[in-house]
Amino acid sequence: xxxxxxxxxxxxxxxxxxxxxxxxxxxxxxxxxxxxxxxxxxxxxxxxxxxxxxxxxxxxxxxxxxxxxxxxxxxxxxxxxxxxxxxxxxxxxxxxxxxxxxxxxxxxxxxxxxxxxxxxxxxx
Amino acid sequence: xxxxxxxxxxxxxxxxxxxxxxxxxxxxxxxxxxxxxxxxxxxxxxxxxxxxxxxxxxxxxxxxxxxxxxxxxxxxxxxxxxxxxxxxxxxxxxxxxxxxxxxxxxxxxxxxx
Numbered sequence: 261x262x263x264x265x266x267x268x269x270x271x272x273x274x275x276x277x278x279x280x281x282x283x284x285x286x287x288x289x290x291x292x293x294x295x296x297x298x299x300x301x302x303x304x305x306x307x308x309x310x311x312x313x314x315x316x317x318x319x320x321x322x323x324x325x326x327x328x329x330x331x332x333x334x335x336x337x338x339x340x341x342x343x344x345x346x347x348x349x350x351x352x353x354x355x356x357x358x359x360x361x362x363x364x365x366x367x368x369x370x371x372x373x374x375x376x377x378x379x380x381x382x383x384x
Numbered sequence: 385x386x387x388x389x390x391x392x393x394x395x396x397x398x399x400x401x402x403x404x405x406x407x408x409x410x411x412x413x414x415x416x417x418x419x420x421x422x423x424x425x426x427x428x429x430x431x432x433x434x435x436x437x438x439x440x441x442x443x444x445x446x447x448x449x450x451x452x453x454x455x456x457x458x459x460x461x462x463x464x465x466x467x468x469x470x471x472x473x474x475x476x477x478x479x480x481x482x483x484x485x486x487x488x489x490x491x492x493x494x495x496x497x
Contacts, residue, residue: 264456271457275464280472281484282425283406284432285461297453306443307450311458312436319465320429326473328426337391338434341405344395352400360400365495371411372489379481
């Protein structure tokens, strides 16, 4: 029972991030499913993808009403991303996970700095 | 062309880490494809829908998807997404960008430690 309440709470928070920043919420769904419900990594990733569907459907619907969605671009990106997924699966098998985590961590920090300096320019 | 590249890179990283790819797609749309913040984030959501749909179907065929857990977590998230989207409309673009940069920095540090 407690697990359900915690999962509902974390699900809601993940959804707010999804609608606010345009991410799917998987980054919070996956650890929630592993820690709260005890799923394995693969099952958590698979279940997270299904949970992302109602999340982005609701978020996209609102954003469509706000006229922010560029549908043609979304179709191009979504289609090519499916090819990227296949390449990612191959890379995941070829490189050790610790190396991948570090590479991705550095990439995230670099992008964060880029975006923050862009926002600073907009303010000034 | 930049959109194609954005899709490839986002899909690549989402497969590695089991996420929808939004944390990669949004900055690429802003920095490489010259979208402004709100359309970048909204368009990313729509593209994630397509990626997650294909991903769900392929995992479901393997029997890895737990429908009950997905509902428990996905339905409150859908309500949250509506709240998040309306909050986004009220924030100024620099506040939004700083917030997103903070989210990425937190994820980066979490991955490194």
